[in-house]
Amino acid sequence: xxxxxxxxxxxxxxxxxxxxxxxxxxxxxxxxxxxxxxxxxxxxxxxxxxxxxxxxxxxxxxxxxxxxxxxxxxxxxxxxxxxxxxxxxxxxxxxxxxxxxxxxxxxxxxxxxxxxxxxxxxxxxxxxxxxxxxxxxxxxxxxxxxxxxxxxxxxxxxxxxxxxxxxxxxxxxxxxxxxxxxxxxxxxxxxxxxxxxxxxxxxxxxxxxxxxxxxxxxxxxxxxxxxxxxxxxxxxxxxxxxxxxxxxxxxxxxxxxxxxxxxxxxxxxxxxxxxxxxxxxxxxxxxxxxxxxxxxxx
Amino acid sequence: xxxxxxxxxxxxxxxxxxxxxxxxxxxxxxxxxxxxxxxxxxxxxxxxxxxxxxxxxxxxxxxxxxxxxxxxxxxxxxxxxxxxxxxxxxxxxxxxxxxxxxxxxxxxxxxxxxxxxxxxxxxxxxxxxxxxxxxxxxxxxxxxxxxxxxxxxxxxxxxxxxxxxxxxxxxxxxxxxxxxxxxxxxxxxxxxxxxxxxxxxxxxxxxxxxxxxxxxxxxxxxxxxxxxxxxxxxxxxxxxxxxxxxxxxxxxxxxxxxxxxxxxxxxxxxxxxxxxxxxxxxxxxxxxxxxxxxxxxxxxxxxxxxxxxxxxxxxxxxxxxxxxxxxxxxxxxxxxxxxxxxxxxxx
Numbered sequence: 184x185x186x187x188x189x190x191x192x193x194x195x196x197x198x199x200x201x202x203x204x205x206x207x208x209x210x211x212x213x214x215x216x217x218x219x220x221x222x223x224x225x226x227x228x229x230x231x232x233x234x235x236x237x238x239x240x241x242x243x244x245x246x247x248x249x250x251x252x253x254x255x256x257x258x259x260x261x262x263x264x265x266x267x268x269x270x271x272x273x274x275x276x277x278x279x280x281x282x283x284x285x286x287x288x289x290x291x292x293x294x295x296x297x298x299x300x301x302x303x304x305x306x307x308x309x310x311x312x313x314x315x316x317x318x319x320x321x322x323x324x325x326x327x328x329x330x331x332x333x334x335x336x337x338x339x340x341x342x343x344x345x346x347x348x349x350x351x352x353x354x355x356x357x358x359x360x361x362x363x364x365x366x367x368x369x370x371x372x373x374x375x376x377x378x379x380x381x382x383x384x385x386x387x388x389x390x391x392x393x394x395x396x397x398x399x400x401x402x403x404x405x406x407x408x409x410x411x412x413x414x415x416x417x418x419x420x421x422x423x424x425x426x427x428x429x430x431x432x433x434x435x436x437x438x439x440x441x442x443x444x445x446x447x448x449x450x451x452x453x454x455x456x457x458x459x460x461x462x463x464x465x466x467x468x469x470x471x472x473x474x475x476x477x478x479x480x481x
Numbered sequence: 482x483x484x485x486x487x488x489x490x491x492x493x494x495x496x497x498x499x500x501x502x503x504x505x506x507x508x509x510x511x512x513x514x515x516x517x518x519x520x521x522x523x524x525x526x527x528x529x530x531x532x533x534x535x536x537x538x539x540x541x542x543x544x545x546x547x548x549x550x551x552x553x554x555x556x557x558x559x560x561x562x563x564x565x566x567x568x569x570x571x572x573x574x575x576x577x578x579x580x581x582x583x584x585x586x587x588x589x590x591x592x593x594x595x596x597x598x599x600x601x602x603x604x605x606x607x608x609x610x611x612x613x614x615x616x617x618x619x620x621x622x623x624x625x626x627x628x629x630x631x632x633x634x635x636x637x638x639x640x641x642x643x644x645x646x647x648x649x650x651x652x653x654x655x656x657x658x659x660x661x662x663x664x665x666x667x668x669x670x671x672x673x674x675x676x677x678x679x680x681x682x683x684x685x686x687x688x689x690x691x692x693x694x695x696x697x698x699x700x701x702x703x704x705x706x707x708x709x710x711x712x713x714x715x716x717x718x719x720x721x722x723x724x725x726x727x728x729x730x731x732x733x734x735x736x737x738x739x740x741x742x743x744x745x746x747x748x749x750x751x752x753x754x755x756x757x758x759x760x761x762x763x764x765x766x767x768x769x770x771x772x773x774x775x776x777x778x779x780x781x782x783x784x785x786x787x788x789x790x791x792x793x794x795x796x797x798x799x800x801x802x803x804x805x806x807x808x809x810x811x812x813x814x815x816x817x818x819x820x821x822x823x824x825x826x827x828x
Binding site for chain 2 (some may be wrong): 219220229266271272275277278279281282283285286287289290293294296297301406410414415417450452454456457458460461464465
């Protein structure tokens with residue numbers, strides 16, 4: 184294997200990793216504030232893909248409008264899910280909330296199976312994202328270059344929001360002590376809604392770029408990337424936004440490289456993230472950039 | 482076992498069940514017998530799942546993995562060498578498995594034992610984490626089993642799966658195993674082991690402080706459950722007669738989860754009631770997936786609608802009726818008699 188191929192695989196891995204990172208941010212932020220593994224997060228990503236698909240292929244919107252509308256609609260969906268399914272369980276045991284999240288995940292998957300059918304749909308890829316550029320014999324698909332750039336821009340915006348605004352401060356405070364924050368006069372429910380909105384917005388973004396990378400979508404498509412993104416969130420240290428991005432890159436790059444270096448193991452690709460996850464939980468349960476599991480923060 | 486009133490009543494109750502199905506076996510339709518068989522298998526699976534999730538309080542999502550292992554082991558053991566040779570067309574089966582052949586009961590027991598060993602080995606890494614993390618890690622295990630069964634072509638025949646498995650499973654096998662598993666699991670719950678399990682569920686740190694070796698207690702629950710889930714997988718394989726890696730998805734675990742939540746986490750009586758409700762409800766809900774005519778109004782069937790209803794059901798139960806049907810209570814004859822007497826006194 185020569186350096187060109189390795190470089191190409193690396194770009195591929197970074198692009199895949201930034202998608203995992205975008206989805207992982209949603210897991211990590213929701214876990215940070217309400218200590219819930221949002222099982223439905225991968226399915227929210229799927230919903231984002233279908234919203235964008237509906238906009239472009241069925242309502243003939245320009246792609247940018249459809250993508251933006253899809254992200255906003257998915258963000259709203261995230262807030263609605265939290266209000267209906269998770270909010271009544273805020274003071275229940277964590278297992279109850281987790282079972283509910285599994286229920287929401289199944290609900291979304293089956294609802295979209297009923298509405299759109301199980302046959303994979305061809306996702307319309309706008310021509311801007313479709314081509315490839317050739318740099319000294321190495322072919323980079325446009326999408327592989329645009330994805331990490333877009334992911335980085337949104338990550339930057341999110342970090343500024345978290346560390347430079349009052350809302351961000353409230354979110355960080357919430358992850359430390361919800362009751363005290365409530366006593367300080369912060370509208371806790373609004374902040375939690377905002378966290379769900381941000382997480383779902385980024386999941387939809389990740390989903391749309393995922394769909395442009397692998398342009399056949401079905402209602403169960405969110406499960407695998409969702410679980411790998413969760414592995415990325417744990418790897419980076421759950422509760423840490425920057426950690427989620429780093430974890431995403433590690434999972435994405437190592438997944439691509441393992442398949443490239445050991446083609447015989449390609450069939451086991453999907454199991455790999457979990458072995459990684461188990462390994463991390465056994466030897467470094469707080470992840471790379473995480474705090475103590477009980478006291479995560481962004 | 483003492484020959485007191487409660488044990489006699491339990492024995493009579495079990496006898497009544499068998500008499501009911503002895504009658505039913507000749508008089509019910511093949512369709513309803515088939516659903517009762519499924520119900521009995523799911524009762525065994527759900528009761529053993531409840532032993533981990535409800536009684537020991539360790540929220541794990543492993544059953545589909547264990548059931549898959551049990552199904553594959555049992556199927557490989559009962560298939561004849563000739564069948565195996567004809568079926569493995571991508572790559573031949575590994576020789577030491579290709580010539581193995583045995584009858585149903587030893588195959589089921591070996592399926593259970595192999596699954597229990599896997600459960601035992603899996604327990605060491607996964608029980609180092611608790612709560613949500615345990616859920617995710619065990620979920621990953623189920624997925625890993627699917628990936629492995631897809632890829633170990635010389636053992637499982639890969640994505641093609643195994644076909645032509647003899648349909649040994651009948652109502653008696655299912656009932657017999659369901660009764661055995663219920664008795665074993667209820668005895669465990671009532672023993673010192675069971676009390677230690679409940680202690681872990683209620684407060685793990687306190688249980689450790691009381692000198693309970695939590696890892697071994699969790700392992701005991703896990704291995705028992707793995708054994709019965711493995712046997713259940715073997716029964717399922719010989720009921721459906723065809724298995725493939727896509728059969729044992731997370732959906733199976735989801736069904737069991739609904740059953741134990743509806744019945745009440747930690748209650749075996751609740752599990753039994755909920756299994757019958759959910760499995761039969763699942764069949765009755767087929768109506769919504771078929772086209773129907775109501776007063777001349779034609780409503781096309783909506784495939785997949787059942788699962789939407791079930792997931793909404795799960796969410797609604799979790800929000801409004803978290804205790805399920807039985808909560809953590811069990812039915813007991815003493816309770817029944819005190820109720821009967823109590824009603825007499827009050828009247």
